[in-house]
Amino acid sequence: MFFLIFALSSKIKAQNFLQKENLIPVLENIWLTEQAPISNRDSLMDIYGLDSKEVQVYQEIYREKHAVNEQTVTDFLDRFDWPRKELIGLGGI
Numbered sequence: 001m002f003f004l005i006f007a008l009s010s011k012i013k014a015q016n017f018l019q020k021e022n023l024i025p026v027l028e029n030i031w032l033t034e035q036a037p038i039s040n041r042d043s044l045m046d047i048y049g050l051d052s053k054e055v056q057v058y059q060e061i062y063r064e065k066h067a068v069n070e071q072t073v074t075d076f077l078d079r080f081d082w083p084r085k086e087l088i089g090l091g092g093i
Contacts, residue, residue, distance in 0.1 A: 023076075023083055023087045023088055024087070024088060024089045026072070027088055027089070030069045030072065030073065033065045033068075033069060034062070034065060034066060034069055037058045037059075037061040037062035037065060038058075038062055040058045041055055041058035041059055041062060044058060
């Protein structure tokens with residue numbers, strides 16, 4: 001399931017990340033791609049321990065997605081400045 005979300009998120013981001021009118025779904029996608037690997041990592045940490053291979057897999061996924069997400073947000077802010085709440089929704093304030 002996660003890898004399907006991962007693949008879809010990359011496609012959505014590539015198509016929409018710099019279009020102001022589509023910002024809410026993009027922000028939701030960024031949140032999901034940040035939180036899913038963290039949640040999976042933390043669950044596996046409880047089972048296998050901090051230094052396990054299973055945990056490291058999700059830590060690496062998180063690092064990769066975080067770098068992409070951080071650049072996406074930076075690019076948007078550089079291009080459009082801070083968006084109005086109508087564009088980002090109440091959760092984005």
